[in-house]
Amino acid sequence: MPNVLVLPGDGIGLEITPEAVKVLEAVLKDHPQSLKFEYGLIGGAAIDVVGKALPDATLEAAQAADAILLGSVGGPKWDTLPAPQRPELGGLLAIRKALGLFANIRPVKMLPMLVDASTLKTEVVKNVDLVVLRELTGGLYFGEKGRGTNPRSAFDNLIYTEEEIQRIVELGFQTAMKRRKKLCSVDKANVLESSRFWREITLEVAKNYPEVELTHMYVDNAAMQLVRWPEQFDVIVTENMFGDILTDLASMLMGSIGMISSASLNGSKGLYEPAHGSAPDIAGKNIANPLATILSGALMLRYSFGLEEEAQKIERAVEQVLQEGYRTADLAKPGDKVLGTREMGDAVVKALK
Amino acid sequence: MPNVLVLPGDGIGLEITPEAVKVLEAVLKDHPQSLKFEYGLIGGAAIDVVGKALPDATLEAAQAADAILLGSVGGPKWDTLPAPQRPELGGLLAIRKALGLFANIRPVKMLPMLVDASTLKTEVVKNVDLVVLRELTGGLYFGEKGRGTNPRSAFDNLIYTEEEIQRIVELGFQTAMKRRKKLCSVDKANVLESSRFWREITLEVAKNYPEVELTHMYVDNAAMQLVRWPEQFDVIVTENMFGDILTDLASMLMGSIGMISSASLNGSKGLYEPAHGSAPDIAGKNIANPLATILSGALMLRYSFGLEEEAQKIERAVEQVLQEGYRTADLAKPGDKVLGTREMGDAVVKALK
Ligand SMILES: [Mg+2]
Numbered sequence: 184m185p186n187v188l189v190l191p192g193d194g195i196g197l198e199i200t201p202e203a204v205k206v207l208e209a210v211l212k213d214h215p216q217s218l219k220f221e222y223g224l225i226g227g228a229a230i231d232v233v234g235k236a237l238p239d240a241t242l243e244a245a246q247a248a249d250a251i252l253l254g255s256v257g258g259p260k261w262d263t264l265p266a267p268q269r270p271e272l273g274g275l276l277a278i279r280k281a282l283g284l285f286a287n288i289r290p291v292k293m294l295p296m297l298v299d300a301s302t303l304k305t306e307v308v309k310n311v312d313l314v315v316l317r318e319l320t321g322g323l324y325f326g327e328k329g330r331g332t333n334p335r336s337a338f339d340n341l342i343y344t345e346e347e348i349q350r351i352v353e354l355g356f357q358t359a360m361k362r363r364k365k366l367c368s369v370d371k372a373n374v375l376e377s378s379r380f381w382r383e384i385t386l387e388v389a390k391n392y393p394e395v396e397l398t399h400m401y402v403d404n405a406a407m408q409l410v411r412w413p414e415q416f417d418v419i420v421t422e423n424m425f426g427d428i429l430t431d432l433a434s435m436l437m438g439s440i441g442m443i444s445s446a447s448l449n450g451s452k453g454l455y456e457p458a459h460g461s462a463p464d465i466a467g468k469n470i471a472n473p474l475a476t477i478l479s480g481a482l483m484l485r486y487s488f489g490l491e492e493e494a495q496k497i498e499r500a501v502e503q504v505l506q507e508g509y510r511t512a513d514l515a516k517p518g519d520k521v522l523g524t525r526e527m528g529d530a531v532v533k534a535l536k
Numbered sequence: 537m538p539n540v541l542v543l544p545g546d547g548i549g550l551e552i553t554p555e556a557v558k559v560l561e562a563v564l565k566d567h568p569q570s571l572k573f574e575y576g577l578i579g580g581a582a583i584d585v586v587g588k589a590l591p592d593a594t595l596e597a598a599q600a601a602d603a604i605l606l607g608s609v610g611g612p613k614w615d616t617l618p619a620p621q622r623p624e625l626g627g628l629l630a631i632r633k634a635l636g637l638f639a640n641i642r643p644v645k646m647l648p649m650l651v652d653a654s655t656l657k658t659e660v661v662k663n664v665d666l667v668v669l670r671e672l673t674g675g676l677y678f679g680e681k682g683r684g685t686n687p688r689s690a691f692d693n694l695i696y697t698e699e700e701i702q703r704i705v706e707l708g709f710q711t712a713m714k715r716r717k718k719l720c721s722v723d724k725a726n727v728l729e730s731s732r733f734w735r736e737i738t739l740e741v742a743k744n745y746p747e748v749e750l751t752h753m754y755v756d757n758a759a760m761q762l763v764r765w766p767e768q769f770d771v772i773v774t775e776n777m778f779g780d781i782l783t784d785l786a787s788m789l790m791g792s793i794g795m796i797s798s799a800s801l802n803g804s805k806g807l808y809e810p811a812h813g814s815a816p817d818i819a820g821k822n823i824a825n826p827l828a829t830i831l832s833g834a835l836m837l838r839y840s841f842g843l844e845e846e847a848q849k850i851e852r853a854v855e856q857v858l859q860e861g862y863r864t865a866d867l868a869k870p871g872d873k874v875l876g877t878r879e880m881g882d883a884v885v886k887a888l889k
């Protein structure tokens with residue numbers, strides 16, 4: 184039986200992950216494939232208990248697991264620690280790096296009943312259906328960094344190898360082949376050497392995918408185009424830092440990142456988590472929105488276990504609950520039926536039937 | 537008499553700069569202060585004639601000038617050149633660096649008659665009035681860059697010195713003091729060492745501006761917040777690459793960058809240019825929108841020559857022309873009176889009266 188390691192993390196992570204597990208268990212009830220759930224510590228919760236954000240036991244369990252479901256990490260309590268020890272860098276970035284999860288996938292698909300929540304005009308966003316693929320273990324965030332004296336200064340290095348670019352771009356083309364066959368590679372090739380290299384490798388990989396329509400876009404233009412005409416995009420592939428900015432920007436087209444799920448992959452091994460953070464201000468109140476984590480569970484079924492039908496069952500159940508007018512507080516408008524975190528999980532389970 | 541060096545550059549730059557000069561001459565007619573205009577080559581136009589994007593004569597004239605009015609550079613004709621020789625890197629970035637223009641100022645103010653052009657909902661953008669201050673001569677774009685072998689790789693270095701951060705952040709506080717006294721410093725201090733350094737310096741500089749409300753925001757969140765609630769911002773200050781992305785994103789809140797002006801400063805010495813590019817596809821047709829360049833002329837009067845009243849005269853004239861329903865093709869809706877590039881320049885001159 185495949186193993187899923189659940190890492191609730193901090194803040195609302197503790198409340199939203201149980202709802203996703205609840206939904207995964209419900210959709211696989213009476214199914215020949217079932218999953219075993221194990222639990223571990225990460226982030227601030229791990230710092231408090233074990234003294235480090237990514238305990239050895241957690242890393243070992245993650246390496247042994249077939250998939251990982253993560254809530255969220257971080258909070259003001261740990262913000263005074265040196266950065267490498269903090270929940271984000273020492274926990275989340277460290278586990279991604281240790282597991283070689285080089286590809287972050289973030290689907291952004293507008294649901295008709297949520298289109299009003301967007302700050303963009305309905306006609307601009309109503310048909311948005313795109314995926315941002317972000318390189319996750321290379322580039323500026325992982326390069327050598329440090330301080331200098333005389334003059335006082337600080338530096339970070341951006342470096343990409345051929346292999347790092349190849350594998351994420353390859354996945355970009357594969358993802359495009361399963362969708363509308365359009366790939367937009369985002370770089371800053373007019374200024375950065377690493378971007379020019381990125382573009383060269385992309386053009387090499389493109390030779391194997393003659394059916395995919397490949398375009399290149401500078402990152403500043405891509406940020407504009409996501410606001411100007413987001414429906415032009417099918418699959419976007421880009422490097423780590425550009426992807427960090429563009430995934431969040433693309434998600435905000437939905438009006439909130441409360442609904443955005445994500446997968447971080449290395450082959451079929453994957454870490455699944457909501458795009459939003461640990462929201463310490465609303466933690467422990469049973470008001471957090473668990474849908475992004477529930478949808479991350481659907482991505483897990485799709486990418487790690489090949490259970491496409493069950494993944495779609497979850498996605499349809501979430502749509503149905505929203506269609507019926509149920510919302511968590513973050514998405515609620517006058518007239519909506521507001522549910523708590525647990526109650527929203529229950530509603531999705533009920534809609535699976 | 538102060539000298540203004542006009543560098544039309546490429547594409548529509550040749551059509552829009554004469555309109556700005558026309559308006560500047562008109563607003564200063566019968567004024568004790570007058571300006572002398574000289575002309576030079578930059579970008580592709582300079583490559584074609586002199587063999588390099590920033591000719592020595594142009595740089596000397598720029599160094600001698602009190603202000604520079606630039607159109608736009610670049611085009612497909614020069615895209616096959618090695619990057620450092622191209623119009624953007626070899627022309628525009630080179631002149632900014634050579635003149636030490638470390639601060640790029642881009643005002644984004646929604647005009648009531650243009651609010652429909654935005655892809656964002658009217659209630660979200662109707663009161664947008666912000667300024668993005670971007671560091672322009674340091675960071676990743678100017679750091680050491682190169683290729684590696686075994687494995688094949690490419691790198692760019694991001695480095696900031698204390699002085700580089702101090703002077704731009706200082707200008708951020710000064711700009712905020714003249715406006716609504718709110719400064720948002722954008723960084724990625726949860727991951728980058730250069731950003732943590734940026735934040736430290738910002739906190740030091742802040743001690744001299746107790747009246748300014750200072751906030752810090754991560755760049756990915758800033759990109760989201762510009763779409764979610766842009767009216768929250770007064771002055772944004774950030775490093776070069778983040779600024780490259782955020783200035784364009786903020787400008788797109790207006791629905792087009794056709795109206796966005798910018799100033800690049802080193803003290804009172806400034807280079808003024810529209811935010812848009814050289815648009816080779818529409819060049820030579822007398823249909824380009826000259827208003828961003830005309831508004832850049834207003835910024836020149838404000839920042840280089842201290843002529844605040846005349847700057848506002850130009851800004852009011854542009855508003856009046858738009859109010860009367862005149863538009864260039866890029867902004868036109870059914871019912872608008874469409875003007876060509878030259879005719880729009882004439883209309884602004886007329887509205888000055
Ligand atoms: Mg992000």
Ligand SMILES: [Mg+2]
Pocket residue numbers: 403404780781784
């Ligand atoms: Mg830009």
